[in-house]
Amino acid sequence: MLNKGFILENRYKIDSVVGKGGTSIVYRALDTKANDAQRAVKEVMKTNGTDAYNARQESLLIKQFYEKDVSNSYFPNIIEIIDNDPDALYIVQDYIDGVTMEKLLKYDPIKPKTLLRYAKDICSVMSFIHKCGFIHSDMKPDNIMVVRNTEDFENTRQPEKIGRLKFIDFGSVIERREGTFAYTPAYAAPEQFRREELDEKTDIFNIGATYYHMLTGKKPMNVSVNGKLVSSAERFVFDKNMNAAIVRIIRKCVSDDKAKRYRSCDELYADLDRAENHTYVKVTGIIAGLAAVSLAFSGFAGMMAKKGRNEDFNKLLARAENASTYESRAAAFEDVINADGSYSDAYLKLIELYKSDDVFDEKEAGQILKLINENINLMQKDAGYEDVAFELGILYWYYYFYGSDPSAESSTSGKITAVKWFREAQTPAFKRREQDKYEIARVYCTIGDFYSQMLKKENKLLKKDYSADLWNSMNELNKLVETENAGSDLIILETYKTLVNLENDNMNELAKSDISYAEQAEFLDNISEKTGNINTDDDSANSTKEYILSACESIKERIEGSQ
Numbered sequence: 027m028l029n030k031g032f033i034l035e036n037r038y039k040i041d042s043v044v045g046k047g048g049t050s051i052v053y054r055a056l057d058t059k060a061n062d063a064q065r066a067v068k069e070v071m072k073t074n075g076t077d078a079y080n081a082r083q084e085s086l087l088i089k090q091f092y093e094k095d096v097s098n099s100y101f102p103n104i105i106e107i108i109d110n111d112p113d114a115l116y117i118v119q120d121y122i123d124g125v126t127m128e129k130l131l132k133y134d135p136i137k138p139k140t141l142l143r144y145a146k147d148i149c150s151v152m153s154f155i156h157k158c159g160f161i162h163s164d165m166k167p168d169n170i171m172v173v174r175n176t177e178d179f180e181n182t183r184q185p186e187k188i189g190r191l192k193f194i195d196f197g198s199v200i201e202r203r204e205g206t207f208a209y210t211p212a213y214a215a216p217e218q219f220r221r222e223e224l225d226e227k228t229d230i231f232n233i234g235a236t237y238y239h240m241l242t243g244k245k246p247m248n249v250s251v252n253g254k255l256v257s258s259a260e261r262f263v264f265d266k267n268m269n270a271a272i273v274r275i276i277r278k279c280v281s282d283d284k285a286k287r288y289r290s291c292d293e294l295y296a297d298l299d300r301a302e303n304h305t306y307v308k309v310t311g312i313i314a315g316l317a318a319v320s321l322a323f324s325g326f327a328g329m330m331a332k333k334g335r336n337e338d339f340n341k342l343l344a345r346a347e348n349a350s351t352y353e354s355r356a357a358a359f360e361d362v363i364n365a366d367g368s369y370s371d372a373y374l375k376l377i378e379l380y381k382s383d384d385v386f387d388e389k390e391a392g393q394i395l396k397l398i399n400e401n402i403n404l405m406q407k408d409a410g411y412e413d414v415a416f417e418l419g420i421l422y423w424y425y426y427f428y429g430s431d432p433s434a435e436s437s438t439s440g441k442i443t444a445v446k447w448f449r450e451a452q453t454p455a456f457k458r459r460e461q462d463k464y465e466i467a468r469v470y471c472t473i474g475d476f477y478s479q480m481l482k483k484e485n486k487l488l489k490k491d492y493s494a495d496l497w498n499s500m501n502e503l504n505k506l507v508e509t510e511n512a513g514s515d516l517i518i519l520e521t522y523k524t525l526v527n528l529e530n531d532n533m534n535e536l537a538k539s540d541i542s543y544a545e546q547a548e549f550l551d552n553i554s555e556k557t558g559n560i561n562t563d564d565d566s567a568n569s570t571k572e573y574i575l576s577a578c579e580s581i582k583e584r585i586e587g588s589q
Contacts, residue, residue, distance in 0.1 A: 494541070
């Protein structure tokens with residue numbers, strides 16, 4: 027241990043001890059060669075060689091992050107690593123005059139306005155780490171320093187007096203998907219408890235749990251109790267009066283199902299930014315400012331005033347989420363879209379609502395298309411536009427008049443409309459974010475083109491030429507449904523039903539394109555086997571399952587009769 031007044035390396039004058047760990051001590055020191063600038067000196071004892079090695083590696087990583095962070099705003103600067111003492115390693119870095127978020131939260135939760143600002147900073151740092159090729163795997167309030175900027179910093183109730191963030195402790199950072207099993211139970215994701223492969227979505231869960239602590243002032247329940255996994259519904263409980271937009275964001279971050287979390291920190295950041303910018307105070311403030319500047323802006327101010335006269339955007343969201351009937355829920359999400367036409371989640375919620383009764387009718391189609399047409403320019407600028415397009419494709423393909431004994435023409439026209447939306451989802455950005463869905467959309471487009479040719483009643487030669495491509499697409503879709511996140515059991519079964527119907531309608535045409543009846547029978551056996559393995563309590567899904575199994579047997583009998 028270094029005494030006060032000791033000068034390390036003829037440069038760093040030890041002033042006081044500011045922290046202690048198991049095998050390390052952190053000192054506050056003055057840098058005599060830099061006008062007595064404050065430094066933090068971490069002394070790591072070499073009694074355990076692993077501790078010193080890990081501390082060195084962590085410091086090199088922080089240094090790498092600091093050098094890559096062009097604003098140098100989030101990471102402490104590692105001044106130097108001193109390793110000439112047989113008993114200890116010394117790491118010198120900038121001194122952070124502040125407290126951990128953990129300590130700050132002992133006094134009060136963070137107010138929503140400040141929480142959103144901090145949440146965006148945390149998200150930015152995590153995105154930065156991901157783009158450097160790493161995952162953090164242990165983000166929590168104790169790893170976040172809030173820089174002091176008032177004397178009574180810890181007890182302040184004024185958000186504007188709360189300082190900026192610095193991030194510390196990167197000992198858990200690992201190469202992407204390399205795997206690690208050290209975690210903090212209160213902030214851990216289910217896959218960490220199950221010792222599964224970790225990825226960027228694990229970090230999104232960790233920071234969602236951190237947001238929860240910031241919002242409520244309470245640590246989440248541990249990921250496990252008595253060796254058993256605890257669900258997120260039990261771990262993250264919110265009071266009714268909490269900010270609805272932040273609650274929604276946290277719930278999406280901490281979903282037990284990875285597929286339902288944000289796909290990236292960039293997507294999470296966009297949602298945080300949207301929540302921060304949709305407060306009544308901010309909107310009305312802009313309106314007042316515009317009106318005061320010039321009457322020339324009166325048209326724009328009038329438009330914003332109309333928007334501002336609606337309920338606070340967050341309250342609109344809360345009302346929509348809590349609506350109990352189909353009609354009130356649909357109307358409430360329309361209000362959300364009217365308040366912000368770029369808000370993709372509202373369109374997705376409407377689509378989910380349309381699916382709830384297994385029927386997507388002309389009235390519903392007209393309703394959502396009207397909203398989209400009115401806001402298409404705003405929507406196309408939003409990161410979630412392709413998601414809306416993909417889900418609209420699914421909606422038209424499987425639910426348009428579903429369950430109402432449709433005519434062949436209306437069923438086919440739904441698939442043709444679906445193709446238009448699947449094509450809208452075929453962007454490079456969507457492929458990077460959702461490659462599985464991108465590939466599914468691509469194959470649906472190929473099959474949809476075939477339906478279009480059927481509707482146009484093109485000549486047999488064209489149909490024959492198309493059959494080989496159709497067969498390839500049928501097989502590709504069959505594999506995609508098996509290996510990718512295709513959707514619910516009903517969607518998967520309806521996909522198998524589509525493939526079986528295509529086989530039934532084109533059995534002989536496929537044979538003319540040199541696809542043997544034996545190959546076709548094998549295709550049906552594969553679908554029949556996978557269908558039989560799906561267990562579901564849903565009546566619609568069970569009905570579809572029975573249809574597929576029966577149709578497979580019937581078509582195989584026809585195949586045998588054709589050979």
